[in-house]
Amino acid sequence: MRVWLPATLLASLLLALSAGMPVLEPLFNWVQPGKQQVIYERESFLFLLQNHLMLVVVSAAVGTLVAVAGGIFVTRPFGRDFLPLVGQVASIGQTFPPVAVLALAVPVLGFGEAPILLALVLYGLLPILRNTLAGLEGIDPSVREAALGMGMSPVLVLVRVELPLAGRVILAGIRTSVTINIATAAIGSTIGARTLGDPVIAGLVNGNTAYVLQGAILIGLLALTTDSLFEALERSWDRRLQSVGV
């Protein structure tokens, strides 16, 4: 259980700060003297946190589903023709800067949550797709043959052998994708999404460093919490593999 401790601590700190930021008012008064208001109040931090998380979770879920399904399709005999192209697109797509992708989504869909969600899904899909391909292609062909030889159907081989073996690599892809998307969703504030980037942008516009700090601290904590959550997930995955003796 000790692997989950950092994630739990960070999550509690994140929640406590989101709920109780006004307690720190004297501190921010010291950081930003001469401003009437030093605590961002246009929207509650808890609401912004919830909205930020919702964007990231939805895009990660959709991205994972699409990427894993796509990865499976192009590694089956009937989809193998598409493998080189899909692999290339997954790696070329990742050279596109996330901000540019976010900016390009606006002319297509307009301002608000929809373009952000589209950009997050499309961009977040790529690392997961790449890792799914690496995971599935990295399996020793003899393992697959052995499973087929034991009389397992191809579908069963996929579900019981290939996906569990590739799972650890796919999880690493999801971790990369979520890390990028937390950062991109924060920038999404500039195109009208309500996320923890809001206080930062508002602070930059009004020259209020206290707002900027509040947003930046919460975004940083959110990223650290999520990262340590994935760290714990990966550790417990490794431990389970060790106990099975793979």
Add this chain to the structure above:
Amino acid sequence: MSITEPLRHTVPNRVIPVLGVLALALVWLLDLGTIQPNRIVPGTGHGLLSALGWTGAGLVTGVLLATTVLSMVPVRRRYELLLGLIGLSLATMPLLLDVFAALHLPEGSPYARSSVGAGFWSLLFLLSLMLIETLGRLSARRWLQLMLLVFVGGSWLVFLRGEGLESLSLVREFNARPDKFQQALWTHLALALGAVAISAGLAFALALKMIRSPAWQRPLLGAVSFLQTIPSLAVFGLLIAPLSALSSALPFLQDLGIRGIGWAPALLALIAYSLLPMVRNTFVAITEVPESLADAARGMGMNEHQVFFQLKLPLALPVIIEGVRITTIQAIGLTAVAALIGAGGFGGFIFQGLGQAAMDLVLLGALPTIALALLADALLTMLAASLKPTPATA
């Protein structure tokens, strides 16, 4: 997987027909372009037929049908033919916008502008996918890919600078601020490349430290990966307060232009971000040179200095360059975000455009950023490939 040479020409391709049919559907369903009376008023969209007339629409359809058919019939050298056809189509795509503007732009209205529609973008995207697929099937050499890139890119530049596309809103936005564009380009390059260069030097020193004293490995790698976990907006935000405190405490820093916002926090954040890929790749590359090779070199009478500079470093170089590639692409993207704290660069156009709801200004910032990233990717991949040691043929 490996298809032998004669077979490659007889197996029908299944990818290009799918892309071709999709391109045909999208190009006929979506608007190819829009005409706006001025910058603010929303424009009227024109589909393929209305935008280009029967000749143009027929030509586009014909080319897409030809690629689809050509990819399925067993003709000798059909991938070479496809490469020519697709490359030429990509290079002449701006001509479509040229014709569109000539047909639809009202005479004598200096504020009217044409913009690119979703159909055009879809066509560009799908043709690019076909090009990637064809290049892959031909297992084309890097120099051929680069030449093609130069050909297509050059042709676009020539068209965009020509008179026919003056009404294109993207060109209008550019013509309204050519100096600012150039300044943004230099700022962007200076910030991104400066950060990469500084962090490369730092990372090299850190990697050497890690190799000499293994006790440093875990804390150093931990620290640099911690830095990379924090989202860019947060890092930029967190640097404002300490830097502005520093610059008000030390006036000579103000003279250097170091303030809470501007290039200083941007550069610092970019360097911090660049450290992880750089340190990791440099460290891994140098430690993975087999010790047996180093022993052989020592046996030949090389001293440790020579072993490092004449053996380990050259062998490690491709992996180090790979680190530089990842870092450069990342830095180019993050520099765009740094515009939020007043660092300038192409991000300035993006956020200014988003603020004014001027989509073409957004494009003027976003497209060059993407182009820079793709260019850096292509050049550094080639550099890494050319530095790979070729096995000696005895």
